[in-house]
Structures are given as C-alpha cells and as structure tokens.
Amino acid sequence: MEPKPENLYKRSQERKALRSTLERELELPSGNPALIQKELEDIESKLQGSIFREGGFTKMKERIRRERAKAEEDWSSIDESAIASEIPEYPETKTALEGREALKDFEVRRQMDIKANPKAKNVYEKLLASARTSRQETESKIATLKSENPTALKATELVEYAFDLHKEGHIVVTPSVQEDLDQIGGRMIVGKPMFLHGPTGTGKTSLARLAAKRFTGKNAEMVYSNPQTRESSVWGKTGIRPAKGEAGAHGAIETVDIYGPLAKAMSEGKAVIFDEFTALPREQMVFIKGIFNAKPGDEVNVVGNGRIRIMPGFQMIFTANLKSEKNIERQELPPEIAREFEQNNLKINYLPRHEAFDVVLARLMQKDGSVNMSWHDMNETIPNFLDAMAEIQTAYTGTLGSNTARLVGGMDASGKTPGLKKLVLTQGTVEAILEAWQIHSGDEEHLSFTEFLDQRLKTTLTFEEYLLADRVLAAKILASKGLLRTVTPTDLNLPNDVFNFDAAKKLRENKEAVQKLIDDSSNETRISLKELVDLDPFNIRTAKTKDIAAEFGVGSELDRDALIPDREKINQTFGSFLKNSYKESWGGNDQEVAKAGEQPEVVRPQDVDWGNTIQIDASKFGEYTLNPDTINVDWENIPKEKIKVLDFNQFVGKPRWELAKYITTEWPDRYKYHIPGIEYWKYVFEHPDKAPDLLKDGNYHYFFGSIFRDSDGHWAVPLVIQDGSRFKRYGHWRGYQWNSNFRVVLLEK
Numbered sequence: 001m002e003p004k005p006e007n008l009y010k011r012s013q014e015r016k017a018l019r020s021t022l023e024r025e026l027e028l029p030s031g032n033p034a035l036i037q038k039e040l041e042d043i044e045s046k047l048q049g050s051i052f053r054e055g056g057f058t059k060m061k062e063r064i065r066r067e068r069a070k071a072e073e074d075w076s077s078i079d080e081s082a083i084a085s086e087i088p089e090y091p092e093t094k095t096a097l098e099g100r101e102a103l104k105d106f107e108v109r110r111q112m113d114i115k116a117n118p119k120a121k122n123v124y125e126k127l128l129a130s131a132r133t134s135r136q137e138t139e140s141k142i143a144t145l146k147s148e149n150p151t152a153l154k155a156t157e158l159v160e161y162a163f164d165l166h167k168e169g170h171i172v173v174t175p176s177v178q179e180d181l182d183q184i185g186g187r188m189i190v191g192k193p194m195f196l197h198g199p200t201g202t203g204k205t206s207l208a209r210l211a212a213k214r215f216t217g218k219n220a221e222m223v224y225s226n227p228q229t230r231e232s233s234v235w236g237k238t239g240i241r242p243a244k245g246e247a248g249a250h251g252a253i254e255t256v257d258i259y260g261p262l263a264k265a266m267s268e269g270k271a272v273i274f275d276e277f278t279a280l281p282r283e284q285m286v287f288i289k290g291i292f293n294a295k296p297g298d299e300v301n302v303v304g305n306g307r308i309r310i311m312p313g314f315q316m317i318f319t320a321n322l323k324s325e326k327n328i329e330r331q332e333l334p335p336e337i338a339r340e341f342e343q344n345n346l347k348i349n350y351l352p353r354h355e356a357f358d359v360v361l362a363r364l365m366q367k368d369g370s371v372n373m374s375w376h377d378m379n380e381t382i383p384n385f386l387d388a389m390a391e392i393q394t395a396y397t398g399t400l401g402s403n404t405a406r407l408v409g410g411m412d413a414s415g416k417t418p419g420l421k422k423l424v425l426t427q428g429t430v431e432a433i434l435e436a437w438q439i440h441s442g443d444e445e446h447l448s449f450t451e452f453l454d455q456r457l458k459t460t461l462t463f464e465e466y467l468l469a470d471r472v473l474a475a476k477i478l479a480s481k482g483l484l485r486t487v488t489p490t491d492l493n494l495p496n497d498v499f500n501f502d503a504a505k506k507l508r509e510n511k512e513a514v515q516k517l518i519d520d521s522s523n524e525t526r527i528s529l530k531e532l533v534d535l536d537p538f539n540i541r542t543a544k545t546k547d548i549a550a551e552f553g554v555g556s557e558l559d560r561d562a563l564i565p566d567r568e569k570i571n572q573t574f575g576s577f578l579k580n581s582y583k584e585s586w587g588g589n590d591q592e593v594a595k596a597g598e599q600p601e602v603v604r605p606q607d608v609d610w611g612n613t614i615q616i617d618a619s620k621f622g623e624y625t626l627n628p629d630t631i632n633v634d635w636e637n638i639p640k641e642k643i644k645v646l647d648f649n650q651f652v653g654k655p656r657w658e659l660a661k662y663i664t665t666e667w668p669d670r671y672k673y674h675i676p677g678i679e680y681w682k683y684v685f686e687h688p689d690k691a692p693d694l695l696k697d698g699n700y701h702y703f704f705g706s707i708f709r710d711s712d713g714h715w716a717v718p719l720v721i722q723d724g725s726r727f728k729r730y731g732h733w734r735g736y737q738w739n740s741n742f743r744v745v746l747l748e749k
Contacts, residue, residue: 282331461474
C-alpha cells in the first residue's frame with residue numbers, strides 16, 4: 001500500500017498554490033510549465049485515494065483539521081521548541097507576558113462594557129476586580145523574572161516581537177507602542193472619537209487597527225479619506241439586486257441597503273478608522289461630526305439606509321498628518337471638530353533607536369531564534385543606520401540636530417540648521433531593506449550587508465522625486481555615521497563635493513579601511529538568541545545611566561556618534577578636569593591651563609584614524625575626544641567585576657597606536673566590551689577608594705576611549721598608576737612603545 005502523505009493539509013495547500021502558478025505560467029510566452037506540472041502530478045499521485053485510505057470523506061476532513069494546526073505551526077515564523085531548548089524559562093516567561101497583555105486588554109473591554117451597559121455594572125465590576133488582581137500577580141511575577149533572569153525575559157520579548165510581525169505584519173508591540181496602546185485603550189473607554197496624529201511613517205494606521213482589534217475583539221472598518229470621498233462612501237447607499245426565489249428567476253428586482261463602513265461599524269459594534277482624515281474636504285468633516293456624540297443604544301438616521309441602532313463596541317478612530325508646510329494639501333481641522341479632539345488626541349512618534357534595533361532583530365530572526373549576520377554588522381552597520389535614520393527623522397520633523405549639523409557643515413553663520421522637506425526614512429524603509437536582504441542573502445554570491453545597504457540607500461538617494469537639497473543632506477547624515485563608503489557621489493547622482501567634510505573624509509579616504517569594512521561585513525555567522533540578547537549597541541541595558549537631560553540639557557537618548565549635548569556643560573565636567581590635570585599634575589602654565597579641554601568631540605574609538613595620531617599640531621591644543629558608548633555610564637553603580645584589565649603582551653615593543661587600532665577595529669573580542677576614556681579616568685582619580693583592585697597593582701592603566709592633545713600638539717592617551725592611596729594621572733603617546741607593565745582598561749557589556 002502506498003504510504004500516507006506526511007500531511008494532507010500541507011499537500012492540499014501545495015497543490016492549490018501550484019495550480020494557481022501553473023495557470024499563470026501557461027499564459028506567459030516565456031513560461032516553463034513543465035517543471036510545475038511534474039511537481040503537481042507527484043503531489044496529486046500522493047493524494048490519490050486519500051478518501052478511501054482514511055475510511056471516507058468525513059474522516060479525511062477530520063484528519064485535515066487535525067493536521068492543519070501542525071501545518072500552521074510549521075509555517076509560522078518561530079519554532080518554539082527550539083527556543084525552549086536554548087532558553088528553558090521561555091514557556092513560563094511567555095505565559096507571563098502574554099497573560100499580562102491579555103488581562104490588560106480584558107480590563108479595557110470590561111470598562112467599555114460598563115460604559116455601554118450600566119445595568120450590568122455589578123457583574124462587570126466583579127470581573128474587572130478579578131482581572132486586576134490577576135494582573136498584579138502577573139506583574140509581580142514578571143518583575144521577579146526580570147530580576148532573576150533578565151536574559152530569558154529579553155529573549156522572550158524578542159521572540160514575541162517576531163510573532164507580532166508574523167501576525168500583524170507592520171507593527172511590533174515594543175514598550176513605546178504599548179504605551180500608546182494603553183493611552184488609546186484608556187480613551188476608548190470614554191467612547192469619544194480618538195484622533196491619532198504624527199509625521200509620515202510612524203505607524204498611526206497600523207496602531208489604530210491593532211487597538212481596534214484588541215479592545216473591541218473585531219477588525220475595524222476602514223474609510224480611506226481623500227478629496228473625492230463622498231457621503232455614500234462613508235454611510236452607504238441604496239442599491240438593487242435580483243429578487244430572491246421565483247420572482248427573481250422571472251427578472252424581478254428588489255431594493256437593498258448597502259452599508260458603508262461607518263454604518264456597518266455602528267450596526268455591528270465595531271471600530272471604524274478614518275485614515276488620513278485631514279485629506280477629507282471640510283464639508284465632509286463637518287458632516288461626520290454629527291455622529292461624534294452618539295453612543296451605543298442610540299438610533300441614527302442614515303440617508304439611504306434608514307435608522308440604525310448603534311451597537312456596543314462602536315468606536316471612531318481618526319488618523320492624520322496635520323496641515324503644515326509639508327502637508328499643505330491637507331485641510332485644517334474646523335474649530336468645532338478640533339474641540340472634540342482636544343482631550344482625545346495622541347501624537348504618535350517614531351520608534352526610539354534601541355526599540356528599532358530590537359525590531360530589526362525580530363525581522364532577521366530565523367525559526368530557531370538565531371540570526372545569520374556578521375558581528376560587525378550587528379554591532380556597527382545596523383546601529384549606525386538606525387542612528388542616521390533617527391537623525392533624518394529629526395531633520396524631517398523640524399530641523400537638523402545642531403550636533404550633526406556641525407559635523408556635516410549644515411549650520412549657517414546665525415546657527416540655523418536645515419531640515420528635510422520630503423525625504424524621510426521610517427520602519428517601512430527598514431522592512432523593505434531587510435526583506436530584500438533576506439531574499440538575496442540566499443544567493444551563492446551576494447554582497448556583504450554593508451555593500452547591500454549602501455546599494456539600497458542609493459535607490460533612495462537617486463529618487464528624483466525628492467529635492468536635491470533633501471538628497472544631499474540625507475547623504476551627508478548617512479555618511480557621517482559611516483555609511484555610503486562603498487558608493488561614490490557619481491553613483492548617487494549627487495555633487496562631487498557632497499562628502500567633503502571631516503566626519504566623512506576620515507571614514508572614506510582610507511581605502512584599506514573600506515576594504516576591511518567589507519571583509520568584516522562578509523564574515524557572516526550564526527548568532528544565537530542568547531547572543532542576540534547580549535547585543536546592546538546603544539548601551540541601554542548594559543550600563544545604568546545618569547539623568548543626561550538634567551546633566552547635559554538634552555533628551556535621555558544619546559546619539560552615539562555626533563552627540564555634543566552642550567559644549568559649555570561638557571567643558572564644565574571634562575574640560576575643567578583636564579585644566580586641573582595640567583595645573584596639578586603637569587605644572588602647566590596659565591596659558592596652557594586656559595586652553596586645555598576646550599574643544600570636545602564625541603567620536604567612537606573605532607572611528608579614530610590611529611595611524612595619524614602621531615602627527616603634531618600645536619595649534620590644536622585643547623582638543624579631546626569622548627566615547628559616546630561610555631560618556632553616559634553611571635560609574636557609581638557599575639559592578640566592579642564589569643571592569644576588565646588586559647595586558648596585550650603580544651604588542652610589547654610595538655607602537656601604541658597599533659595596539660589602539662587592533663583593539664578598536666580588529667580584535668575578535670572587541671564586541672564584548674566598551675572602551676572607557678576620560679570620563680572613567682576622571683572617576684578613578686576622584687574616587688580611588690571605589691576603583692577595583694585590578695587598577696591598584698602598580699601597572700600603567702590606559703583608557704583608549706579618549707585621546708587629548710597636550711600643549712605641544714601631541715595626541716595623548718589618558719592613564720593612571722597607583723601612588724599610595726591615590727592615583728597619578730598621565731597622558732602618554734608619541735615616542736612610546738607598548739611595555740610589559742602596560743594594561744588596557746575595558747568595560748564588559
């Protein structure tokens with residue numbers, strides 16, 4: 001007897017897909033239906049006789065139903081058994097996270113029930129109280145899991161993000177998205193219309209759809225607003241159709257009500273989403289206002305549809321870009337409508353960098369939770385791209401950040417910085433790039449991810465729908481973050497001098513470094529889920545941070561490359577320390593002390609051209625660098641065991657710049673550590689009692705995260721050596737080789 005097919009449901013779905021494909025191939029002059037036909041015949045031969053073998057049609061249907069669940073699991077984005085084998089706590093953690101989400105949604109729905117049906121208030125309040133108790137217990141359990149096993153919790157969150165993409169397609173419930181959902185849910189309880197606004201590409205419509213499904217249990221009806229939208233497209237209309245039964249057979253017709261999305265949402269107790277509401281003509285906005293204060297149980301007269309009773313669950317959600325210089329075609333909200341939204345509007349912003357990075361991990365994740373990518377791309381290329389994207393979004397929503405403007409030469413004499421009028425990179429950009437990468441990464445010969453990303457960005461930057469000024473500024477921002485090094489201005493159809501600014505020239509002119517960049521990017525490997533969790537390119541999870549907003553007068557999220565939050569305040573913190581170092585440790589004269597530490601630059605050690613640091617330029621005395629990965633670390637709360645001291649004795653007798661270049665760009669373990677600089681040098685000197693014993697062994701300890709120019713114009717590296725109960729501070733560089741009693745200070749991630 002012929003063996004049973006492995007899975008009847010899978011085979012039937014494969015047959016259905018192949019038949020559809022075969023039909024298309026037969027219509028093409030260059031089609032090749034023979035290959036498809038052969039595979040189709042093989043599947044059909046395996047399915048032949050299935051009814052007989054299963055003991056009848058009913059039993060075969062039962063088997064297909066049983067196997068459908070397994071097939072759907074096989075086709076899903078994640079193999080949970082593989083996840084659980086690597087993260088044993090995964091099932092428990094997943095249950096807790098999903099339970100919290102379900103209970104929060106349950107609470108919102110019950111509160112909506114109380115509002116819609118006050119006669120059943122008592123029973124709903126009992127359910128609500130029970131749900132709140134259960135959620136508090138779940139929250140407590142999650143807090144314990146976070147304390148005892150943060151790796152398992154973070155791994156589970158990443159897997160949940162991958163499931164979100166599988167289920168929702170375009171939206172992931174990151175912490176900031178969850179915060180928006182909580183806000184929407186709380187306001188939907190009131191039953192008033194909800195207005196979501198924000199710049200292009202923030203996911204307003206996807207968020208509205210998700211909120212509607214979670215809080216009403218039903219998919220929303222959609223109204224896609226445009227200047228041609230008419231009442232009948234919203235409310236519905238009267239139509240005709242053949243009459244039923246014998247009358248219809250003789251040509252009789254009957255009149256029927258054809259509900260539009262708004263009427264359908266009212267009659268079925270659903271949410272209705274008016275997408276791009278400000279694209280509607282003003283008179284249509286005012287017409288729709290008549291329903292704003294209607295509530296479940298009310299009857300509404302719908303032209304062409306008679307009277308409709310509003311069912312519980314009905315909700316109106318509006319999304320829009322507000323009228324502005326970028327959206328001049330949009331209608332302003334009439335005052336009477338704006339008042340309705342005054343207490344029920346929510347601005348939706350772009351994802352913060354670290355959440356965008358987690359979404360990238362979820363998009364790249366394979367079924368077992370791993371990612372195939374080079375360590376270089378995970379630690380450098382992708383974070384740099386997200387940095388650039390965030391800066392482009394800032395420029396699109398207002399003006400270019402002053403720090404990046406200084407880097408790319410985009411600030412005029414008055415201090416004004418430019419913005420982007422039309423070009424912006426969003427999560428949609430990331431999705432398109434990564435989907436294309438996953439398709440092409442299976443080719444036998446494919447570009448490194450660095451080259452591939454540059455080519456995809458080339459597609460954006462050569463799109464002449466965007467103004468030349470937009471394309472030039474976006475290219476400069478991308479180049480300042482280390483991207484576009486494998487393409488030329490000619491490739492991008494941009495002016496030849498587009499990259500003629502220091503931040504880009506330093507990265508582009510060294511051809512050997514560019515080739516090494518490509519080689520590092522090509523070194524793809526399997527990165528496990530546990531290893532993904534340890535990635536922290538924005539230093540969010542690894543190090544506790546100070547309140548940067550309070551200390552430096554900027555937002556809490558740092559730009560790893562270009563951040564100079566406030567030059568004056570940085571100089572107060574680090575410049576003053578350098579002045580004291582010259583005065584107290586090196587006997588500097590008043591002129592030297594006055595200039596020390598006056599020109600800070602935030603630059604990662606891996607972006608320093610170490611070979612050129614032996615050059616002398618006395619006119620640049622006062623320059624110093626800070627590592628953006630460690631500038632915000634709260635050293636007071638970093639466990640001492642996180643500080644590592646390594647000897648690198650293989651470099652004894654070699655120039656120190658060669659060691660610096662090695663540990664920042666070539667050392668295989670470089671992704672496991674941050675490299676502290678002046679900020680930790682300062683902390684150790686000022687708090688010798690809190691320094692780890694590793695720094696008190698009589699050796700010289702170097703902080704390669706920073707370099708600074710001395711009064712003669714030499715670049716120096718900060719270092720300390722114990723002197724009794726204190727440390728002596730030094731700055732060594734030119735003319736020195738690496739000695740056996742020299743050490744490198746690192747911060748373990």
